[in-house]
Structure formats: structure tokens, C-alpha cells
Amino acid sequence: MKVVILCGGLGTRLREQTEFIPKPMIPIGNHPILWHVMKIFHHQGFNEFVLPLGYKGEMIKDYFVHYKWKSSDFTLKINKDSEMIFHDDGKCEDWVIHFIDTGLYTNTSRRVHLVKKLLEDDDRFLLTYGDGVGDINLKKLVEFHSSKGLTATITGFKPRQRFGMVEEKDGVVTRFKEKPMMSDWINSGFMVMDRKALDYFDGDNVMLETSVLPAMAKDKQLAVYPHEGCWYYMDTQRDYEELNKIWENKPGWKIWKD
8 A cells, every 4th residue: 555645845944944954854863854754654554655745845855865875884895896784784774665746836626637557457545744743553444434433534643732722701711721631523634535535636726634535524535543653744833853852862753673
């Protein structure tokens, strides 16, 4: 089952970083957030990725083209053949990555439309964003999707509010709730879609979130898998700093071993 990771957006709310690099390349620790997303899937048996590229996509290509020697110890023999001998080939992940240029100002729905040719031979595909990480159990997600028998399934998550909530009566505070959990699910990404879902991606330059998913919901073809573990996303400078602090301590999304 292929994994489509949307990673072509401009990342305008994180301009402090994205002025120089694409959002999926913003580092958490020593690796870009895109690497963390891919490790989550790889650890659970999914190693073929489709990357619809856009803004500064050449930097994503460059990272993975040079990934092996940057992440490995090696010996370089500088001669007419310039031989490179890797000390530990097992250290490098066994990934298949399709890099597809889908345009600078293309919206998410059209980006999926433009990679259809890579998905049409499979019964299903996984779809997520290049800026969100979590300890999602992908096997259970796929099993849940199968049990529902619908076209697509999103992973729902209930984050905590960023601010404390105050309850009052007649101008007097009756209760203070420190960053309560939201009552509604949000779409955290980590989606499963059957091949017939590709019919919803008709080529219009619209957003997945405001066009395709609502259309599926209207047709009663969209399920939500409840995730109660951890989930984080990188949307602002504050998120970037918080994720790096978490990485230095106990990152819940790090389900793989070094």
C-alpha cells in the first residue's frame, strides 16, 4: 500500500523557517519533520511513498538523493573511480520514494489528482500531511476502515484548547478549566482511501479539506477512526519550538528504535 504525503504547500504561517526551506524540511532534532512522518509509516510496514512536490521541492529531492551518505559512516577512496565504501548498509532505510512535481500554487486535492497514475493499480492508499506526527496504530486504522466498508477514513483527534476556559454566572466566575480537551474531533491526517476515492479528485484546484472530504461526507462515504494517543502538528514557530523540546525529552510519536 503506497503512502501519499502532501508536502508542496508554501507554509506561510511559519515564514520564519519556510522563507529558506520547504515546510516538510524543517528539522525536528537532526532530521526534517518529513523524515519523522516517513519513519512512523516505515516502522509499521509501509515503505513506498509518493511525494507531491511544490514549493522548494528540489530541496526535498536533494535531501533524499544524498540521504545515504549523509546518514552513514563511509570510506571514500579518491582516485579515478572515486569509490565510496559504506561501513553499515543496514543503517539506511529501505524506502521507495516517488517524487512528483505538482506545481507551486496547487491545492491539496489537485496534488492528489496529479499522482493518480501511481495509485490506480492498488486497491487502497494511505494519505497524510507532511507536518503532523503521532503514535497512530496504522494496522488498527486500516482494520477499522475495512470494517466500515466506506470509501475513506480519516483519523480523528481531540486536542486540548490552547487557552484556559472560564465559566461564569451573572459576571462571577464559577469554574476555571485549564486548557480543556475539545469536544469535537479534528482531522489529524493519517487517512485510508479505497481506489474509488480517486473519483473525488477530479482535477479542480481545490482543497482536500474543504471540497473532497465534505463531498465524501455528504455521500456518507467517510468514516472517522478515533485516536486517543499523541498527535502534534507544525503550523507556527511556536509549534516548531515545542516539537523540538518534546524531541529532546520523550517524543510519543517515536515508535521506532534507533
